[in-house]
Amino acid sequence: MTSSPLPHRIGYGEDAHRLAEGRSLVLGGVAIPHAGRGAVAHSDGDAVLHAVADALLSGLALGDIGQYYPDTAPENAGLDSRVILMRCLELVRKRGYAPVNLALVVTLDRPKLGPLRADIARSLAELLGLRETEVGVSFKTSEGLAPDHVQVRVTVLLARMGA
Ligand SMILES: [Zn+2]
Structure with a gap:
């Protein structure tokens, strides 16, 4: 079955890392x-x-970053994640789509991130070619359920360019 490309597509991504000193x-x-x-x-x-x-990739059913950047590959050690993001953005753009807004939830018990909300929104907006008002950044704590982890959930709306 063939169908015309959707004007919009939603992507969703999650990530978590354990935190350690040093x-x-x-x-x-x-x-x-x-x-x-x-x-x-x-x-x-x-x-x-x-x-x-991951949200960018999922919006176009392109898999996940583990497929492109396996954590077993020595060349990915210490990799700047901005490189990963820009590569995924390029894959999205090659298919004729671009992100138009983003909603992000970061769960972290400490430190409190509130004072950095604008910095994080600005950084993401710059990387993705968006305005700061198109990047929603929310902060939650785990209420002590996961004090040694940072967890992130993201939805992104992709729009077909020139549509
Ligand atoms: Zn990660």
């Missing part, structure tokens, strides 16, 4: 000051960028 915490391309702990990961462990990249 590592730096980066979320959405923003270094979090005084975090004291950072993500245990093969790459730089930016859970926001990983979840956004």
Whole structure:
């Protein structure tokens, strides 16, 4: 069955990393000051960028970042997650779509991220070619259920370009 491409498609992504001392915490391309702990990961462990990249891929049924960037590959060690995100964005654009807005929930018990909301929104907007008002950033705590983890959930709306 053939059908014309949908004008809009929704993508959803999630990511989580364990936190440990002696590592730096980066979320959405923003270094979090005084975090004291950072993500245990093969790459730089930016859970926001990983979840956004997965959301972009899922919107067009392109799989997930684990297929493109396996955490067993030595060349991906310490990889800047912005590289991962830009590659996924390129895959979306090649298929004629672009992100038009993004909704993000970060669950982290500490530090409190509220003061960094605008920084994270601005960073994501710049990376994705959006305005800050098109990037919603919410913060939650796990209420002590997962004090040693950062978890991120993202929805993204993709629109067909020139449609
Ligand atoms: Zn990740």
